[in-house]
Amino acid sequence: MSQRPEDLRARAHLHATLGEPGSGRLRYAAAMHFQRRGQLSPEVLEVYRVCSADDSEDPAPLLAARGLSVDLPCPDAPPVVLAHLRDEIDRYLGTHFGPGIAETRALIAAWREMAGSLPPGRTNPVVDAWMEAALAELAPAMPSLAAAIGAAVPHLDWITYDLYPPDEIGPAFARGHAFATLVGEGAPFPAEEFDLGIFIVAPDVLYRDHHHPAPELYAPLTGPHGWRFGGAGPLTIKAAHVPVWNDPGTVHLTKVGPSPFLSLFAWTQDVTLPAQVFPAQDWAELEALRIET
Numbered sequence: 642m643s644q645r646p647e648d649l650r651a652r653a654h655l656h657a658t659l660g661e662p663g664s665g666r667l668r669y670a671a672a673m674h675f676q677r678r679g680q681l682s683p684e685v686l687e688v689y690r691v692c693s694a695d696d697s698e699d700p701a702p703l704l705a706a707r708g709l710s711v712d713l714p715c716p717d718a719p720p721v722v723l724a725h726l727r728d729e730i731d732r733y734l735g736t737h738f739g740p741g742i743a744e745t746r747a748l749i750a751a752w753r754e755m756a757g758s759l760p761p762g763r764t765n766p767v768v769d770a771w772m773e774a775a776l777a778e779l780a781p782a783m784p785s786l787a788a789a790i791g792a793a794v795p796h797l798d799w800i801t802y803d804l805y806p807p808d809e810i811g812p813a814f815a816r817g818h819a820f821a822t823l824v825g826e827g828a829p830f831p832a833e834e835f836d837l838g839i840f841i842v843a844p845d846v847l848y849r850d851h852h853h854p855a856p857e858l859y860a861p862l863t864g865p866h867g868w869r870f871g872g873a874g875p876l877t878i879k880a881a882h883v884p885v886w887n888d889p890g891t892v893h894l895t896k897v898g899p900s901p902f903l904s905l906f907a908w909t910q911d912v913t914l915p916a917q918v919f920p921a922q923d924w925a926e927l928e929a930l931r932i933e934t
């Protein structure tokens with residue numbers, strides 16, 4: 642389904658609120674738009690023409706009476722919102738280079754079929770506390786991606802991962818992060834051996850050294866934040882929009898800066914094998930550290 646701005650706008654107009662002054666003509670104009678594109682039949686257009694004279698008249702009963710239907714859902718509908726987010730993520734990744742990006746985009750293209758019944762969205766205290774600030778930071782540079790994430794937030798199943806032993810991963814991370822899978826097992830776009838989603842971590846939190854068999858792409862949308870690879874040594878500070886690729890089994894750590902860490906993530910294989918914490922001696926120091934902007 643097209644996500645071009647003019648089509649999204651026309652679909653919003655096609656579903657303009659009944660009774661709103663001018664809405665009958667707005668619906669009819671939108672129907673003409675889609676008829677010109679070959680997405681709506683002349684018979685359906687005729688129904689919208691008939692109903693356009695009365696702003697309160699819902700075309701749906703007349704369409705049903707004539708055995709007609711329209712498959713142009715309102716842009717607020719979850720399937721449209723989630724497909725738009727997937728396409729915005731793909732477009733964003735298409736503007737970046739580095740290991741794993743082409744592979745991730747190929748997997749996005751391979752798993753485009755949406756689930757028949759969408760899993761319900763689930764709220765999360767970390768998302769409630771920090772998503773707005775993260776999106777406000779993203780929006781000036783990437784307004785369409787920020788809007789797409791914002792619109793999709795209520796329709797995603799946000800999870801705070803609880804399979805790390807709490808004493809190993811530490812309390813700050815254990816309660817200070819959430820992720821939602823957009824493409825993957827049980828996700829709106831079902832996939833096997835591929836997970837793509839959004840990850841958010843509260844400001845200043847340390848995601849301690851860990852590793853997993855899955856190769857992993859992070860595309861951070863906010864920053865700065867600190868990283869290290871290999872389980873020891875100083876942090877490397879990275880800005881927003883600098884993707885990070887972790888080869889299978891590579892030990893990695895993320896220290897969140899003053900902004901909430903909002904990132905796209907992808908696991909491109911071995912997604913069912915769990916992550917493990919990798920012990921290090923300097924976590925207390927890194928947890929106390931504050932990264933400056």
Ligand SMILES: [Fe+2]
Pocket residue numbers: 851852853857887893
């Ligand atoms: Fe990881």
